[in-house]
Amino acid sequence: MSLAAEAFVSQIAAAEPWPENATLYQPLREDQILLSDCASSLAVQAYLRMCNLPVHVSCRSNAEYMSPSGKVPFVHVGNQVVSELGPIVQFTKAKGHSLSDGLDDVQRAEMKAYMELVNNMLLTAELYIQWCDDTTATEISRPRYSSPYSWPLNQILAYQKQWEVRRKMNAIGWAGKSLEQVYEDVSQCCQALSQRLGTQPYFFNKQPTELDALVFGHLFTILTTRLTSDELGEKIKSYSNLLAFCRRIEQSYFEDSQAGSSSRGYSKGPSLF
């Protein structure tokens, strides 16, 4: 789509209010979804909850292919389809819902820098562990990723995905890293986040922003997902303020509505504490 068309679409989008039947699409929760997709999906859900925008979660085995960018999650709002956190934030902003309006330019730049850090470190580390660690890839990622398909398509698609991720790791120079180095990177990233958070309730004091949603999505998912080794979760658990941060967001944005309406579709497996 051309820039002009995109601008036009966002103009139209701005004119329409947020509909009741907005839907978020993600892969099958029980059998298919992987750590990195689950984290991204949770981040978007957290963001929309922080904006107080209702969204129904729908699980589809072909969510990845339905998405216009090929990445999950994506939301279907009215007749618009928007994928990934960044564009979704832009999209809600066009509709007049924003969490970062109260920030000044310096803070906004800082927020963007930290979001990049999370995407470059945590997301990449998740992808690395899923697809480049042979044990995890064999025992968890490939069987789960290919679960909706029959033989021999399941094998083809799983290896195709693995190959694609490995090629990306090659391109960004992660292919030569060992698992220990990746854990060390995660640890450093958490340390940076922990220092930035300090004793505040959210990264930018009282109000949550999209950075909070993103960090929550990744950390909470890492903490609550069982992998072949617990080491990734252990790295995070050594930062108590990050744990408290996750718990705070879970309590304020997820627990109340879970009791109230199950139609919100959030039923994350194990709770944090």
Next chain:
Amino acid sequence: MGTVHARSLDPLPMQGPELGVHADDIETPDMEQESKQEVLENKDVIVQHVHIDGLGRTKEDCLTYEIAGVFRAKNLIDVMKRAHEARQKLLRLGIFRQVEVVIDTSQGVDALPNGLDVTFEVTELRRMTGSYNTMVGNNEGSMVLGLKLPNVFGRAEKLTFQFSYGTKETSYGLSFFKPQPGHFERNFAVNFYKVTGQFPWSSLRETDRGVSTEFSFPLWKTNHTLKWEGVWRELGCLARTASFAVREESGHSLKSSLSHAMVIDTRNSTILPRRGALLKINQELAGYTGGDASFLKEDFELQFNKRLFWDSVLSASLWGGCLLPIGDKPTCIADRFYLGGPTSVRGFSMYSIGPQSEGDYLGGEVYWAGAVHLYTPLPFRPGKGGFGDLFRTHFFLNAGNLCNLNYGDGPRAHLSKLAECIRWSYGAGIVLRLGNIARLELNYCIPMGVQSGDRICDGVQFGAGIRFL
């Protein structure tokens, strides 16, 4: 031995019916030259030897079936007739560039006085032939490379490979064909392919990678094909603006299906027939041999042609089909039927009839379409006997309907659903026959029965196709 004149017969003419004439013609000059000449036409002869000269890699055993008939000839005319038949059979194998027949008296110690030797002088095709061409169309340019290995293992097996590299899509196909020696119509083929199709009427892109094996054989007056196909299908949206209903169908699926096709074709030509009928029945069962898609698909095509006054032909066709999903899964957009366009229900845009969502046509699970044509030669018959015979004018009336089945309703409700809201149109136009495989049509159409959501083509419509209603 006065059989020298038989020699002058070579090479045999291409056309069969001329054979007899030739045989008669030859008698006269030879009779004058040699007084000892005997008329062999009705005399019994014995074909003692049949030789095939010029064989390189072709195995002789598979050719013996083709030429066996020659040995059964009882007189000279018969020899020539049968030799001609054998020649046609040899050419049909598609492994010889040229076949010539020489008939001579037998030589050597065991030669009988009325013995004949028949020699086929063949020129084999090259081991490998290649082709290269470029195509432009559909906002896309592509380069097509083709390789053909006729007669790979010496028994008329054929291996073909085609690779198309386009600005948008790449596709390829590799196929291996093997006829049963002596029964060319009984053959076996294996194909590997990748094809990509873009369907703008559905905002859909489909990439198929598959393997299929098929076995064809004639049975009485019919031709049957049994086929197994395993296809990995990848569906995607053509544009970001595709409707959500199409978006929901995106992704990968695996279809493994067994199908059977039966054809009875008594028409004199496939493109502009003057007489005869065609019946095609196709059935496909997917899901029992694995894969994600499970359905039963039935499809038929019927056509009658009757010659009327002044070289005009009345033609009537009927198509129909239904798709039944097996299990709980709904049918896939790639399996459903589509209707409309310049070679099916004219007066409507390409595949733009029936269920749709936001302007994207989703296809239907059951359909029928029928047409009546009156074909006449061009007015005042310009170019008669030549170029003008490739053209016909036609008047047509066609109708059809396409809908989804709601399985709770029962067959009676489905039939009434197909009978109401019929789409129909009429018009006239010019048809051009392209070789014996395709035709072009330029029509003026007047769509009449139009339902909301259908995209019509009121007025001039141009179309090309190999299958037409």
